[in-house]
Amino acid sequence: xxxxxxxxxxxxxxxxxxxxxxxxxxxxxMLVLFTIANPRFVxxxxxxxxxxxxxxxxxxxxxxxxxxxxxxxxxxxxxxxxLSGVIVAEALLAGWGIFTSCAIAIVISIAFGVLNGxxxxxxxxxAFVVTLGTMGLMxxxxxxxxxxxxxxxxxxxxxxxxxxxxxxxxxPIIVAIxxxxxxxxxxxxxRIGNYVVAVGGNKDALRLAGIRADLVHLAVYVFxxxxxxxxxxxxIGRTNSAHPTVGIGMEFExxxxxxxxxTSFEKGQGWLFGAVLGALxxxxxxxGLNILSIDSSLQVVCIGILLxxxxxIDQRRKQFLxxxx
Amino acid sequence: xxxxxASSTQPAHLSAETTALLGRLILILLIAGALTVVDPGFASVxxxxxxxxxxxxxFLIASGLTLVIIGGGLDLSVGANLTLSAxxxxxxxxxxxxxxxxxxxxxxxxxxxxxxNGLMINRLQLPPFLATFGMLWVAQGVAxxxxxxxxxxxxxxxxxxxxxxxxLGVPLPIWIMLAVCLACSxxxxxxxxxxxxxxxxxxxxxxxxxxVPVERRRLLLYMLxxxxxxxxxxxxxxxxxxxxxxxxxxxxxxxxxxxLVGGTSLFGGSGNIVGTVLGAVxxxxxxxxxxxxxxxxxxxxxxxxxxxxxxxLADLVISQRRxxxx
Numbered sequence: 111x112x113x114x115x116x117x118x119x120x121x122x123x124x125x126x127x128x129x130x131x132x133x134x135x136x137x138x139x140m141l142v143l144f145t146i147a148n149p150r151f152v153x154x155x156x157x158x159x160x161x162x163x164x165x166x167x168x169x170x171x172x173x174x175x176x177x178x179x180x181x182x183x184x185x186x187x188x189x190x191x192x193l194s195g196v197i198v199a200e201a202l203l204a205g206w207g208i209f210t211s212c213a214i215a216i217v218i219s220i221a222f223g224v225l226n227g228x229x230x231x232x233x234x235x236x237a238f239v240v241t242l243g244t245m246g247l248m249x250x251x252x253x254x255x256x257x258x259x260x261x262x263x264x265x266x267x268x269x270x271x272x273x274x275x276x277x278x279x280x281x282p283i284i285v286a287i288x289x290x291x292x293x294x295x296x297x298x299x300x301r302i303g304n305y306v307v308a309v310g311g312n313k314d315a316l317r318l319a320g321i322r323a324d325l326v327h328l329a330v331y332v333f334x335x336x337x338x339x340x341x342x343x344x345x346i347g348r349t350n351s352a353h354p355t356v357g358i359g360m361e362f363e364x365x366x367x368x369x370x371x372x373t374s375f376e377k378g379q380g381w382l383f384g385a386v387l388g389a390l391x392x393x394x395x396x397x398g399l400n401i402l403s404i405d406s407s408l409q410v411v412c413i414g415i416l417l418x419x420x421x422x423i424d425q426r427r428k429q430f431l432x433x434x435x
Numbered sequence: 436x437x438x439x440x441a442s443s444t445q446p447a448h449l450s451a452e453t454t455a456l457l458g459r460l461i462l463i464l465l466i467a468g469a470l471t472v473v474d475p476g477f478a479s480v481x482x483x484x485x486x487x488x489x490x491x492x493x494f495l496i497a498s499g500l501t502l503v504i505i506g507g508g509l510d511l512s513v514g515a516n517l518t519l520s521a522x523x524x525x526x527x528x529x530x531x532x533x534x535x536x537x538x539x540x541x542x543x544x545x546x547x548x549x550x551x552n553g554l555m556i557n558r559l560q561l562p563p564f565l566a567t568f569g570m571l572w573v574a575q576g577v578a579x580x581x582x583x584x585x586x587x588x589x590x591x592x593x594x595x596x597x598x599x600x601x602x603l604g605v606p607l608p609i610w611i612m613l614a615v616c617l618a619c620s621x622x623x624x625x626x627x628x629x630x631x632x633x634x635x636x637x638x639x640x641x642x643x644x645x646x647v648p649v650e651r652r653r654l655l656l657y658m659l660x661x662x663x664x665x666x667x668x669x670x671x672x673x674x675x676x677x678x679x680x681x682x683x684x685x686x687x688x689x690x691x692x693x694x695l696v697g698g699t700s701l702f703g704g705s706g707n708i709v710g711t712v713l714g715a716v717x718x719x720x721x722x723x724x725x726x727x728x729x730x731x732x733x734x735x736x737x738x739x740x741x742x743x744x745x746x747x748l749a750d751l752v753i754s755q756r757r758x759x760x761x
Contacts, residue, residue, distance in 0.1 A: 229744075236701050239747050242688060246740020253733035362568070369565055407579030407680075414572030421561050421569075 132420030132427070133370040133384065133391040140391070144398035151401055158280060160390075160397050165286035166348075167389040169341030170357075170364035172286075172293055173334035175385045178368050178375060180309040180330050182230060182237040186222070187338050187364060189248035191357030194219050194342035196252045199352035202264035212343055219339025220332055222248060227331030231324045245361075252354035262351030272347025282344050289337065290386065297382055306330055366413070367392055370420045391416065452707060455698040455750065459713040463720060470724045477727055484606055490719040491612035492674065494712055495667035496686055497693040498615050499549075499660030501711045504694055505623070506656045507636035507703030508563040512552060513664045513690055515574035518683030520544040520668035522578045525587040525678035534594035537672070542665045548574055549661020553654035571687075578680040588677035598673030608670050612712070615663065619708040632656060636703025692739060693718055696746040718742060 144151040170187050177184050194215045201211035222244060229240045274281045297303035305326040308316045316323040346352045369375075370391050371384020395416055399409045470477040496513050503510045520541040528537035548570065555566040600607040623629035631652055634642040643649045672678055697714030699706025721738055 229748075233748075233751060235747050235751065238701055239695050239743060242691065242695075243740045243743035243747070245688075246736045246738075246743065248740075250734055250737020250740060253736060254731070257731075258733050366568070375562055375564065405580055407576050407583075410576030410579065411573050412576075414569045414576060417565065417572070418555065418559075418561065418569040421565055422559055425560055 132372065132423030133387040135423055136416060136420055137387060137391045137394060140394050140398055144394070144401065147398075148401050151398060154278065156397065156401070158278065158283075160393050161283045162280050163393040163397070164386075164389045165280075165282045166341070166345060167360070167363060167367060167393065168286045168386065169289065169344065170338055170360055171367040171385040171389050172289055172382070173337045174361075174364045175368050175371075175373055175380060175382055176293070176297070176306055176330050177237075177334050178310075178365070178373050179307055179380050180327055181375065182310075182327075182330070183241060183365070183375075184226065184331065184334060185238065185241040185361050186226065186245040186248055187241075187334070188357035188359060188361035189245040189252070190219055190222060190335060190338045191342050191345060191360060192352075192354050193222075193248040193252040194339040195346040195352040195356065196255050196261060196354050198268075198343055199261040199264055199346060200255060202268075203261065208265065208267055212340070215342060216336055216339045219335045223332035223335025224328070226335065227328035230331065231327035249355070249358070256352075256354045258354060260351045260353045262349075264350075266350060268343060268347040269350040270347075272344055285341075285344065290382070294382055302326065302329075363392060364389075366417050370417060372424055388420075391420070452698070452705070452710075456707075456710055456713065458749065459696070459698070459710065459717060463713065463717050466717075466720055466724060470720075470727060474727050477724070482723075484609070486719055486723045487612075487716070488606040488608050488674075489723070490712075490715045491606075491608040492667065492670060493686070493689055493693055493719060494612050494715040495608075495615060495663055495670060497690040497697075497711050497715055498619055498708060499663030500690055501694050501697070501699055501706060501708055502619060502623070502632065503563075503656050503660045504699055504701060505636050505703060505706050506632040506653060507639055508556065508653065508656060509567060509701070510549075510552060510657065510660045511564065511567040511687065512548060512570040512574055513660060514683035514685075514687035515571045515578070516545055516548045516661055516664035516683070517668045517671060517686060518680055519548070519574045519578040519581075520665045521672045521678045521682060522582055522587070522680060524668060525590070525672055526581070528590060528594060529587055532591070534591055537590075537594065538669060541668045541672075542662065545661040545663075545665020545668060546658050547661065549658040549664070550654065552661070553657030556657070557650045557654060575680070575684065578683075582678075582680050586677055586679040590673065590676050595673050595676060598670050598675070608674070611666070611670060615666070616708055616712055623708060628652065628655070633704055636705070638704070689718060689739065692743050696742060698746075698750065714746075 150156060170191065174184060174187060197215040197218055198211045201214050202208065206214070226237075226241055226244055229235045230237045271281060276284055297306065305316060305321055305323070308321075309323055309327045309330070313323045313327070316326070342352075342357075345356060367388035368380075368385045370388030371381065371386070372388075373380030373384050392413060395412060396409055399412060404412075467477070476482060496517060500510050500513050523544050524537035524541035527540040528534055552563075552567050552570055555561050555570075556563050559566070561569075597607060597611075602610055623632065631642065631647045634645070634647060635649055635652060639649060668683075671682060675682065693714035694706075694711050695701060695714070696717055697706070697710030697712070699710060718739060721742060722735055725734060725738060726732075
């Protein structure tokens with residue numbers, strides 16, 4: 111089923127074209143439709159704005175792809191985003207430097223990643239329940255630390271970083287691109303990437319091949335949490351304040367993005383770039399509906415329908431590919 | 436994975452389930468005892484009944500979810516279903532002045548959403564997690580759009596009886612909880628349908644090959660989950676006396692937690708409805724205790740999370756000790 115001994119290869123071009131996920135198809139459709147409906151949609155300001163929103167979503171969706179590839183799930187990612195932001199903010203207020211504050215937040219994020227990973231990988235508890243529990247822990251700690259209120263009034267350096275640009279491209283987009291490239295190399299060009307895919311495909315086989323599968327499994331959660339912890343810095347830069355509940359629901363959006371991009375919950379089948387397509391599909395839809403001044407509650411309905419539509423396209427595509435083979 | 440077909444009928448498994456239930460009961464009694472020592476007011480009849488009433492609201496959403504999960508599925512739309520059903524029912528009651536229209540609207544809406552979930556999973560072969568997740572957004576969004584920022588409040592007294600009334604000195608929601616629990620119990624343990632639900636959850640392809648009409652059964656399970664969400668919507672509406680699009684959102688995770696703390700496996704094929712009652716009571720008693728101890732509400736998510744983790748760890752310890760002894 112899974113390839114353990116042979117290095118996993120980056121999908122070839124022909125394969126990629128024949129397997130454009132539902133999100134890709136919908137993305138193209140939406141781009142055309144929204145441009146016709148309102149040419150303002152393709153203005154540089156708006157596209158940069160879309161990119162900015164996508165990059166924040168990707169900071170959760172990209173590590174989530176790795177976790178879903180291992181047949182796992184991380185419902186606590188959104189709560190961790192909130193908690194990590196609160197820790198950075200509180201540390202800054204307490205007079206620590208920016209780097210120390212971020213380091214503290216990342217160490218705590220990693221600790222939670224270890225907790226998730228240990229319970230899921232070593233004790234083989236279901237990821238859904240474990241991360242549901244740790245989500246409560248993180249959310250609770252963030253609320254208790256801030257008494258439920260936003261924390262603000264710390265050094266403006268973080269906001270400056272968020273607002274800075276390289277050329278006309280905002281820094282958060284560049285951070286997301288670097289993260290994507292790093293994960294791409296990790297997943298498709300290193301042995302660890304093969305192991306990650308194999309944990310989802312067949313963990314027992316990996317273990318029999320003499321590889322410490324549990325450790326790889328754990329590492330995926332630790333790594334994911336570290337990135338989420340780091341991206342909290344970007345998020346608090348947006349408003350120059352930390353909200354304990356800011357990330358709630360973002361984990362679902364990230365999961366939706368990953369799945370829209372064609373990564374399956376079963377047998378470690380997936381594609382890193384799919385998360386980019388999925389995240390873009392969600393933000394483009396939201397942005398486009400905004401421009402058409404559609405009611406924000408109906409936008410939520412549209413995202414739900416988009417998710418189901420993309421899944422349907424994928425279903426038909428896979429059937430087609432199976433019949434063709 | 437394993438071929439533990441219809442494992443619920445094996446005596447060894449039954450005793451395991453009983454052990455787990457007893458463990459929960461003892462835990463509840465221990466916490467209740469501790470809280471009574473701290474504050475004798477805790478054990479007063481009115482406080483206990485009040486707590487059970489809160490637990491019954493949580494249980495009603497979790498009951499249908501339990502059935503679906505036993506059958507190997509998942510329904511993330513229960514909270515959003517409750518929201519939409521309650522909003523539509525409130526509007527129906529407000530416009531017609533007749534509570535029965537509200538009852539019909541809530542039950543029809545709930546069941547309809549459940550059927551669409553079932554049909555999506557059957558016909559389109561979507562994974563339950565994602566199909567019901569999509570439905571969550573659709574139902575939630577429709578509710579927000581329908582209400583357009585308004586809150587509908589002030590239900591007729593006759594309708595409020597569902598949530599606030601007493602029968603033989605016991606709040607009506609508790610009777611509804613007992614009735615639903617009994618109905619689910621009979622369904623699960625005394626009918627072919629229930630046996631087939633466990634079978635499907637344990638091994639779907641084996642169930643299919645043995646002639647279980649898997650798709651029809653699954654559709655029915657999701658319809659039941661929608662139905663209980665509709666019933667829960669009525670009780671919530673009667674209790675809160677108001678409907679707004681935010682009511683169901685915070686209920687999804689506690690409902691899932693109640694099912695899991697009750698010992699139902701998320702992988703399907705095992706579990707029972709009494710466990711869900713105990714799970715709902717356990718989660719409620721903890722919140723009640725925290726309030727009693729004047730612990731700030733900000734601690735509630737933390738404690739709920741810890742309870743979920745402790746429950747699954749306890750199950751792990753119990754199951755490992757048992758497999759070690761045999």
